[in-house]
Amino acid sequence: MGSPAAHNTDRYYVPTPSAWPFALTVGLVAVVIGVSGYLENSNIGPLPIWLGAALSIYIIFRWFQGIARESEGGLYGAQVDRTYRWAMCWFIFSEVMFFAAFFGALYYARLLSLPWLGGEGTKLATNITLWPGFEATWPSNGPAGLGGEFQTIPAFDVPLVNTLILLTSGFTITMAHHALKEAKRVPCIAWMWATVALGALFLFFQAEEYIHAYNDLNLTMGSGIYGSTFFMLTGFHGMHVTLGTLMLLVITLRLMKGHFKPESHFGFEGVAWYWHFVDVVWIGLFIVVYWL
Amino acid sequence: MAHAHAHDAHGHDDHHGPEKGIMRWIKTTNHKDLGTLYLFFAFTMFFIGGLMSLVIRAELFVPGLQFVDPEFFNQMTTMHALVMIFGGVMPAFVGLANWMVPMMIGCSDLALPRVNNWGFWILPFAFGLLLSTLFMDGGAPAGGWTMYPPLVLQTGNAFPFLIFAVHLMGISSITGAINVVVTILNMRAPGMTLLKMPLFVWTWLITAYLLIAVMPVLAGAVTMLLTDKYFLTSFFSAGGGGDPVMFQHIFWFFGHPEVYIMILPAFGIVSTIIPTFARKHLFGYDSMVYATASIAFLSFIVWAHHMFTVGMPLAGELFFMFATMLIAVPTGVKVFNWVATMWRGSMTFETPMLFALGFVFLFTIGGFSGLMLAITPVDFQYHDTYFVVAHFHYVLVPGAVFSIIAAVYYWIPKWTGRMYNEFWGKTHFWLSAIFINLTFFPQHFAGLAGMQRRVPDYAVQFTDWNVMSSIGAFGFFVAQFIFIFNMLASCFGWFGRKQALPDRVWEGARGLEWTVPSPAPYHTFEDPPQLTEAESTGAPAKAH
Amino acid sequence: YTDTSKGYNLPTGVTEISQEVFTLHMWIFWICVIIGVVVFGAMIWSIVFHRRSKHPKPADFHESTTVEIVWTALPFVILIAIAVPAAATLIKMEDVRDADMTVKVTGYQWKWHYDYLGEDVAYFSTLTAESNAARQLKSGVDVNAVPNYLVDVDNPLVLPVGKKVRFLITSNDVIHAWWVPEIAVKKDAIPGYVNEIWTRIEQPGTYRGVCAELCGRDHGYMPIVVKALPEAEYASWLAQQKGGEAPTETSAIVGEPIEVAAAPTQTASDAAVDAPIEVAAADAAQAPSKDALVQKGESVYKANCAACHQANGTGLPPNFPSLVGSSVVTGAPVAQILQLLKGKNLMPPFGHLSDADLAAVITYTRNSWGNDAGIVQAADVAAQR
Numbered sequence A: 001m002g003s004p005a006a007h008n009t010d011r012y013y014v015p016t017p018s019a020w021p022f023a024l025t026v027g028l029v030a031v032v033i034g035v036s037g038y039l040e041n042s043n044i045g046p047l048p049i050w051l052g053a054a055l056s057i058y059i060i061f062r063w064f065q066g067i068a069r070e071s072e073g074g075l076y077g078a079q080v081d082r083t084y085r086w087a088m089c090w091f092i093f094s095e096v097m098f099f100a101a102f103f104g105a106l107y108y109a110r111l112l113s114l115p116w117l118g119g120e121g122t123k124l125a126t127n128i129t130l131w132p133g134f135e136a137t138w139p140s141n142g143p144a145g146l147g148g149e150f151q152t153i154p155a156f157d158v159p160l161v162n163t164l165i166l167l168t169s170g171f172t173i174t175m176a177h178h179a180l181k182e183a184k185r186v187p188c189i190a191w192m193w194a195t196v197a198l199g200a201l202f203l204f205f206q207a208e209e210y211i212h213a214y215n216d217l218n219l220t221m222g223s224g225i226y227g228s229t230f231f232m233l234t235g236f237h238g239m240h241v242t243l244g245t246l247m248l249l250v251i252t253l254r255l256m257k258g259h260f261k262p263e264s265h266f267g268f269e270g271v272a273w274y275w276h277f278v279d280v281v282w283i284g285l286f287i288v289v290y291w292l
Numbered sequence B: 001m002a003h004a005h006a007h008d009a010h011g012h013d014d015h016h017g018p019e020k021g022i023m024r025w026i027k028t029t030n031h032k033d034l035g036t037l038y039l040f041f042a043f044t045m046f047f048i049g050g051l052m053s054l055v056i057r058a059e060l061f062v063p064g065l066q067f068v069d070p071e072f073f074n075q076m077t078t079m080h081a082l083v084m085i086f087g088g089v090m091p092a093f094v095g096l097a098n099w100m101v102p103m104m105i106g107c108s109d110l111a112l113p114r115v116n117n118w119g120f121w122i123l124p125f126a127f128g129l130l131l132s133t134l135f136m137d138g139g140a141p142a143g144g145w146t147m148y149p150p151l152v153l154q155t156g157n158a159f160p161f162l163i164f165a166v167h168l169m170g171i172s173s174i175t176g177a178i179n180v181v182v183t184i185l186n187m188r189a190p191g192m193t194l195l196k197m198p199l200f201v202w203t204w205l206i207t208a209y210l211l212i213a214v215m216p217v218l219a220g221a222v223t224m225l226l227t228d229k230y231f232l233t234s235f236f237s238a239g240g241g242g243d244p245v246m247f248q249h250i251f252w253f254f255g256h257p258e259v260y261i262m263i264l265p266a267f268g269i270v271s272t273i274i275p276t277f278a279r280k281h282l283f284g285y286d287s288m289v290y291a292t293a294s295i296a297f298l299s300f301i302v303w304a305h306h307m308f309t310v311g312m313p314l315a316g317e318l319f320f321m322f323a324t325m326l327i328a329v330p331t332g333v334k335v336f337n338w339v340a341t342m343w344r345g346s347m348t349f350e351t352p353m354l355f356a357l358g359f360v361f362l363f364t365i366g367g368f369s370g371l372m373l374a375i376t377p378v379d380f381q382y383h384d385t386y387f388v389v390a391h392f393h394y395v396l397v398p399g400a401v402f403s404i405i406a407a408v409y410y411w412i413p414k415w416t417g418r419m420y421n422e423f424w425g426k427t428h429f430w431l432s433a434i435f436i437n438l439t440f441f442p443q444h445f446a447g448l449a450g451m452q453r454r455v456p457d458y459a460v461q462f463t464d465w466n467v468m469s470s471i472g473a474f475g476f477f478v479a480q481f482i483f484i485f486n487m488l489a490s491c492f493g494w495f496g497r498k499q500a501l502p503d504r505v506w507e508g509a510r511g512l513e514w515t516v517p518s519p520a521p522y523h524t525f526e527d528p529p530q531l532t533e534a535e536s537t538g539a540p541a542k543a544h
Numbered sequence C: 001y002t003d004t005s006k007g008y009n010l011p012t013g014v015t016e017i018s019q020e021v022f023t024l025h026m027w028i029f030w031i032c033v034i035i036g037v038v039v040f041g042a043m044i045w046s047i048v049f050h051r052r053s054k055h056p057k058p059a060d061f062h063e064s065t066t067v068e069i070v071w072t073a074l075p076f077v078i079l080i081a082i083a084v085p086a087a088a089t090l091i092k093m094e095d096v097r098d099a100d101m102t103v104k105v106t107g108y109q110w111k112w113h114y115d116y117l118g119e120d121v122a123y124f125s126t127l128t129a130e131s132n133a134a135r136q137l138k139s140g141v142d143v144n145a146v147p148n149y150l151v152d153v154d155n156p157l158v159l160p161v162g163k164k165v166r167f168l169i170t171s172n173d174v175i176h177a178w179w180v181p182e183i184a185v186k187k188d189a190i191p192g193y194v195n196e197i198w199t200r201i202e203q204p205g206t207y208r209g210v211c212a213e214l215c216g217r218d219h220g221y222m223p224i225v226v227k228a229l230p231e232a233e234y235a236s237w238l239a240q241q242k243g244g245e246a247p248t249e250t251s252a253i254v255g256e257p258i259e260v261a262a263a264p265t266q267t268a269s270d271a272a273v274d275a276p277i278e279v280a281a282a283d284a285a286q287a288p289s290k291d292a293l294v295q296k297g298e299s300v301y302k303a304n305c306a307a308c309h310q311a312n313g314t315g316l317p318p319n320f321p322s323l324v325g326s327s328v329v330t331g332a333p334v335a336q337i338l339q340l341l342k343g344k345n346l347m348p349p350f351g352h353l354s355d356a357d358l359a360a361v362i363t364y365t366r367n368s369w370g371n372d373a374g375i376v377q378a379a380d381v382a383a384q385r
Ligand code: HEA
Pocket: B146, B259, B260, B262, B263, B305, B306, B324, B325, B327, B328, B329, B331, B332, B333, B335, B363, B364, B365, B366, B367, B368, B369, B370, B371, B373, B374, B375, B379, B382, B383, B384, B388, B391, B392, B395, B396, B399, B400, C032, C035, C039, C075, C076, C078, C079
């Protein structure tokens, strides 16, 4: 059963009560109310959005600061480390499923609904009576031609560059990891900055691409199902890259503050996993959204 | 031995006992506090959802419109379902998991206590947003809990609140599920191998996987609704190349596993209670685990049985019919195992056992009607009628809700240290059982005779069925007050109820939770206990 | 609803398919009953005889692989006995080939439109005025005294007996479902898509059904009535229809372009709704008087608007605003015309009505219940299309 003295060292770390989660909820809910008001043109104005976002960001910052402190303070044993690993895995899995919904929509539209509208399978009558003359092709903005004529972004252009950027960043972060494990702090930090820079570069290109799409190609969210799936998939991916880049930045700054040990650095690894996940999603996007 | 240990844990838990006042509840990271909060929250939502169902039943008492406008009726139907499912059943199960999983597997708390707090506190806000739409211009969402476009896109001011409330509930469920998975995988006491875990833990583990897999899909689906309404996308409109039916596919890819999310923990509860009161080991422990996993697996490939009438290609209709029918096999295994557990046992019928038995009978009836619904050509006749309403209330109310009630009766002595009143418990059971059947059995007949669901008024030949159903609904609702008082009395020591219970409240009970004092101290198992064969709920060692 | 309806079970119905479906239904039902008797029997036995007072010492068996295999395999076999006939029936139901005639069914919030393809016969079918009056909130009418309360329509769908009828089912706004239990047909009406299903009715008679997919406020008030006539009677009915005798005033819009099902979002409906130019031009040439407009408008109003805005124009706030003194109704006509054409929030677009009907109903609202805001002609409406 162990003597009482042994308890405090090898017990699972249970944090003391905390107001962060509650405050974070308040922040998020304020944002949500603000956005709802904006969408429905009510007159509550943008204040809740800004206040809520500021509060949320502050709390997230404090929360993670607290975790970093607990971790550096040696409160986390091996079991806590495993907890974070499992939790991060399953969190990433939930993100995968979120993207799966949109990939599923793309699949459905391309392989089922558009061909049906074009009269394939049992849906001949759909084409003849409702959308005469419509031929299912991809890309498509549907039989009503929503949003008007548009052009798509060729895969082997900026998207390819972006693919290379992300693949490279996967390489740089792995190098950083190796450096960290070998306790070579300076190269580690350098590789991390390279990774952050690549992430930022990716985002820059993507923003350019969106501007180009809207201004020159007439490709918008309103361009039927092509525009819908294109912008939702790449947009959510872009949001994840943004988040990932910020997390990389935080990790880099923590490295510069001397955090993490060669043998234990889950904070670093978790972010690296996340970054690889973002990477893999992009490969999927590159193949099914841009290329095929 | 185990006993000594528990007192040992009790001895030094004062170093961080609960804070005082409201801040205790806002800031708590303790699994027992959060379990309590979840359960009280679920209780409140059951009450609100129940009131809404009474509005529905009052309007449907006799034909003609007596009380509410059809639009408001649809709001009630929609909100009733959302509140009951996302506010009632799911949080109640999470609350039970919070309380019991750490105590059952012998660890000090959930793996991520602060995340646990976050997951809980999102809920009151999410439901605050959702319920606030009742007071908005244009009222609450009225497109059904299934939120099919294009209808749901006609929602007024309430629309973004609906979407964001669903997002928030999703965050809450996912964080809660991750927490449960990690706790179970990472924090089991020595000796607690996977196949020694109590079935409640097993079923929750599998439920948590389902949650992690499908809640994000729901989030994606409602996000597409949001952009279709406000940002010009056309996922669900044919003109742009999308398809309203696509939403249904995505929704039910979430929705069908969701219904098992609401029943698997119930299976776990029943598998815990029946052996206790039959004073026998659970029959076929291993096969119970495999059956649960099979049900979870199958639940991912049957979703389109909710959409047989949308005009799928024949091959799809056949596939989803066959896959759905298969679910009867593992579910049957569970039912048979429960019966075999009772067989030649030595049974007593305390209130938790009564509810568990009620569950087995009535859930099975709901399962039978489910099987009938699975038969595509006949589902064309059943679909969207009260036959379906009868089916899912049988599996949800005397199914999921009965199991929650049974669990509360079973564990409340452990939580509060005070026994509930057995007479009132039994009265509560019999009234509930009678009224719930009166409410939902006649709905089978109304549905078969042709009454469609989601209508505030109906043709006069359905009157008799509806009169019965409404009387039953009011009766059931009123009967729940017995439960409320019985439980609150144990919580707060009303009627002179004393905290004088042994650790093992039920003589036939096995499991680590029965080795700690009643009431369970604020911190239990800060040092992991050793699981002994006597407390193991898994298949007993062959030596026996 | 009908003679063959039992009131507690599915109707046997009047088609080969519906009878097969009924047989299947009873087959599964009895299988469930038998399994139920066995399972519940064992449970009750155990509850009675294996209670502590009768059986104080519990047995200690707790597993048996043989038993598990048996009760996994047995249900599986039973399921096959259900699956095989079910699949056979399903395959028959989905075979829409070789139909003798085709009817296009379009769902609207909240009525049905029937179009006999190739016959130049098309009309709307709505809840009867009598039911409609009785079903209002606190109408004070005893609904038991209303014949066929909620399951009767002004213009039933008339079909010949003994012919294979193919239905093309679609919708103009949200999803509906066209369901007639007696012929075991239920199919969703999806905007922008067409679903196919068929029936061959064997007995003349009147068969009633309902919309079976939640479609908004008046989902419960869009019944279906099918009148099956012997072939000869059907032929003469059809001839009569073609003679130009329109079933009702409001739906005298044969040839109206309902083919272009408006897509659900506003952007789509803009592109899809096409004006029936000829009709509009003809109406404009006659330029009816204010009285004529108001008179015609009143019936259009009753059929299309009164459900929400009420016969006296006061609506049901907040969802359905009052038209009395409403700024839209008394303001510039263009805004009102556009709102009728495109819809707003809960209000569906009414672009499927003819220019003349729209002009009439707008004029009616502008000159009723104390409103006095001038008249609108069909040409004004056409200009906004
Ligand atoms: C807890 C929730 C829950 C559970 C457990 C189930 C269980 C099942 N459900 Fe149910 N269902 C719902 C909740 C649930 N359902 C809800 C909420 C809806 C409606 C949603 C909406 O539209 O709003 C619905 C709707 C629904 C439909 C769509 C109906 C329609 O809209 O037309 C179908 C169709 O296949 C279906 C089938 C089944 C089947 C086959 C099971 C099976 O899992 C049942 C298996 C159990 C048994 C069969 C009994 C025990 C077994 C034996 C004793 C073995 C031997 C038996 C045989 C061989 C027969 N359900």
